[in-house]
Amino acid sequence: MNTRLPFALLAVLAAACGGALSESASSGTPERPTQTSATNPGVVPTSTATSGNPAPPSAPNAPNAEGVDVLLCDGKTKANFATGTPGNQIASALMNEWLRKNPDAHWESNERASHGLQPASDNKELVGKASPGQTYGHISEQDVALWKIETERLALAGSRVFHSADELGSTVAVSCDMCHPHAENTHPETYPKFQAQLGRVVLLRDMINWCMQHPVRAEPLSADDPRMRAMEAYIYAQRRGKTLEYGKH
Amino acid sequence: MPRGPFKSVETKYMEEREAALTALGRLDRRAFLKVSLATAGVVAAQGIVNPQSFQPIRVASAAEAGKGEPFRIAYISDSHLYDRTINDRFVNSLMRAVDDVNAMSPAPDFVLYGGDLAQLGQARELDLGAQILKNLKVPVRMMVGEHDWYLDMGEKWRDLFGPPTYSFDHKGVHFVVLNSVVEKDFWTARKLTPMQRMKTVAGLDNGMQSSFTVGDEQRAWLKKDLEKLAPTAPLVVFSHSPLYKLYKPWNFWTDDADEVQAILKRFKNVTVIHGHTHQMLTNRIGNIHFHGMLSTAWPWPYAPQGLPELTVQMSRPDPFDPQDGCGDGQITVHPDGLVDKLYNLWNRNPVNVERSYLASKGTRNKPAASTLTRY
Ligand SMILES: [Fe+2]
Ligand SMILES: [Fe+2]
Numbered sequence: 001m002n003t004r005l006p007f008a009l010l011a012v013l014a015a016a017c018g019g020a021l022s023e024s025a026s027s028g029t030p031e032r033p034t035q036t037s038a039t040n041p042g043v044v045p046t047s048t049a050t051s052g053n054p055a056p057p058s059a060p061n062a063p064n065a066e067g068v069d070v071l072l073c074d075g076k077t078k079a080n081f082a083t084g085t086p087g088n089q090i091a092s093a094l095m096n097e098w099l100r101k102n103p104d105a106h107w108e109s110n111e112r113a114s115h116g117l118q119p120a121s122d123n124k125e126l127v128g129k130a131s132p133g134q135t136y137g138h139i140s141e142q143d144v145a146l147w148k149i150e151t152e153r154l155a156l157a158g159s160r161v162f163h164s165a166d167e168l169g170s171t172v173a174v175s176c177d178m179c180h181p182h183a184e185n186t187h188p189e190t191y192p193k194f195q196a197q198l199g200r201v202v203l204l205r206d207m208i209n210w211c212m213q214h215p216v217r218a219e220p221l222s223a224d225d226p227r228m229r230a231m232e233a234y235i236y237a238q239r240r241g242k243t244l245e246y247g248k249h
Numbered sequence: 250m251p252r253g254p255f256k257s258v259e260t261k262y263m264e265e266r267e268a269a270l271t272a273l274g275r276l277d278r279r280a281f282l283k284v285s286l287a288t289a290g291v292v293a294a295q296g297i298v299n300p301q302s303f304q305p306i307r308v309a310s311a312a313e314a315g316k317g318e319p320f321r322i323a324y325i326s327d328s329h330l331y332d333r334t335i336n337d338r339f340v341n342s343l344m345r346a347v348d349d350v351n352a353m354s355p356a357p358d359f360v361l362y363g364g365d366l367a368q369l370g371q372a373r374e375l376d377l378g379a380q381i382l383k384n385l386k387v388p389v390r391m392m393v394g395e396h397d398w399y400l401d402m403g404e405k406w407r408d409l410f411g412p413p414t415y416s417f418d419h420k421g422v423h424f425v426v427l428n429s430v431v432e433k434d435f436w437t438a439r440k441l442t443p444m445q446r447m448k449t450v451a452g453l454d455n456g457m458q459s460s461f462t463v464g465d466e467q468r469a470w471l472k473k474d475l476e477k478l479a480p481t482a483p484l485v486v487f488s489h490s491p492l493y494k495l496y497k498p499w500n501f502w503t504d505d506a507d508e509v510q511a512i513l514k515r516f517k518n519v520t521v522i523h524g525h526t527h528q529m530l531t532n533r534i535g536n537i538h539f540h541g542m543l544s545t546a547w548p549w550p551y552a553p554q555g556l557p558e559l560t561v562q563m564s565r566p567d568p569f570d571p572q573d574g575c576g577d578g579q580i581t582v583h584p585d586g587l588v589d590k591l592y593n594l595w596n597r598n599p600v601n602v603e604r605s606y607l608a609s610k611g612t613r614n615k616p617a618a619s620t621l622t623r624y
Binding site: 113114115116163172173174177178179180181182184185187190197210211214215249 | 331335336338368449452453454455456457498499547548549550553567568569571621623624
């Protein structure tokens with residue numbers, strides 16, 4: 001056993017703990033992004049904390065002749081290792097077990113590889129601009145990287161819903177991409193506008209719901225449904241660079 | 250225009266239709282006889298009349314000197330059938346197309362089915378399609394699409410319809426049917442199941458798949474098949490994908506299009522009719538004239554990176570009209586191998602793209618442009 005174990009676990013397990021589908025970055029009031037970053041991957045390495053003893057993760061916290069129980073930060077995945085098992089072996093064994101139970105773990109990269117995504121702005125020009133005491137007081141490379149990753153993650157979640165009749169809840173096996181590949185022909189930049197067929201002014205989400213009810217034959221989504229938020233994100237993302245022209249027909 | 254009361258798209262449409270009917274009443278018998286039989290057939294079948302579609306094109310072309318007479322074929326394409334219990338909308342649309350074709354008078358010589366009969370290549374989808382197509386009164390020539398193929402690599406389709414690559418002669422015109430949806434293996438290395446493979450290909454915007462090709466084998470076959478023909482022989486090629494390179498991310502594209510075009514180069518006139526793009530699409534590359542087909546299931550958007558210069562855009566489909574932008578059509582084949590291509594857009598006026606429009610590189614007989622084009 002050596003002192004590198006906690007770091008190995010931290011690096012590998014961050015993917016497992018921070019990679020789940022969430023909108024964590026978008027909730028709450030604006031915080032200093034570095035704080036968000038630091039709190040995001042909640043790594044709780046191994047201890048089941050039966051005692052108050054701040055023992056290193058590799059130490060036998062439940063003395064057992066047959067080895068050590070190690071618990072993954074998901075609080076569920078657990079395995080027993082012989083005392084003296086190298087930390088990297090423990091880490092990869094736990095990670096493999098977690099991946100086996102979570103076959104969808106790589107959904108983000110799969111979604112990106114399948115359907116592509118227009119990149120979010122990288123905000124590189126803001127890096128290093130210091131103005132102490134402000135919300136955007138000092139912006140690091142990690143900050144802008146995090147903003148981009150989190151924003152694209154929401155859009156990717158939207159892409160996944162958009163391309164899946166099941167996630168949309170379609171009763172006729174129809175998904176959005178069947179008429180709108182790459183979200184083409186969705187023209188979000190033209191909303192709000194007077195929708196002649198409905199006789200009223202609508203937002204993009206109203207048209208999403210119109211499609212949900214008609215071609216897709218699914219239940220309409222509430223405005224704050226995570227699927228609605230994600231799909232809006234995806235559709236706007238795909239029209240990056242287009243001029244806003246609300247009211248345009 | 251003066252401000253009037255709010256009128257829905259439907260109201261405006263009915264008003265236009267009314268105006269057209271009135272205008273038709275004013276045509277004298279002589280003028281009426283100039284009306285294209287092809288157009289009239291469609292028009293009568295769906296109860297729409299519009300003087301714009303009554304251009305006396307066919308009269309002019311019929312008078313052309315040539316070995317044979319022009320003849321007419323019909324097309325139906327891209328029905329994307331699910332099993333009836335899952336989704337009956339696409340099933341009903343295919344039945345509507347069959348009714349359209351059966352209502353043509355005189356009947357077409359045969360019907361081309363343009364591929365993507367099934368949505369996920371499943372036996373029950375293909376069986377259902379075959380069953381519906383049996384209601385056609387005239388023979389059908391089948392072409393395969395990627396949605397028919399990638400579940401069982403064409404096994405069921407071949408069972409039902411025979412080999413996907415073949416040729417035949419009809420009234421002095423040589424017809425070739427290709428399987429242009431051959432993709433190189435992207436599934437073995439990724440250990441995809443047949444259904445995962447099918448669903449990957451079925452996603453138009455799914456970048457995990459490969460590009461469509463005709464492939465070495467079929468190109469060799471094509472070369473040999475055309476060997477015996479004189480350069481002046483009228484030649485029509487049916488392929489599911491456009492046999493040129495338009496937009497790769499959606500496979501509006503054939504990867505070996507240049508090689509295929511090279512084989513066709515020695516002919517004076519070649520017509521290529523393709524499916525897959527679900528839209529009005531027209532192109533000309535040298536001696537080769539390309540025409541797309543409408544889908545009965547749904548229209549695809551136009552490729553974001555632009556369109557061939559000669560394409561006459563279809564009107565922007567109205568999502569509130571479930572069959573808008575869909576339809577079927579007719580092809581009048583002339584003795585020189587060039588065609589008049591009629592897009593029978595359901596619930597809209599038919600649009601005829603004449604051979605003279607393409608032959609004159611767009612300077613003559615340009616079809617009326619639609620007012621609402623893509624975003
Ligand atoms: Fe299709
Ligand atoms: Fe297709």
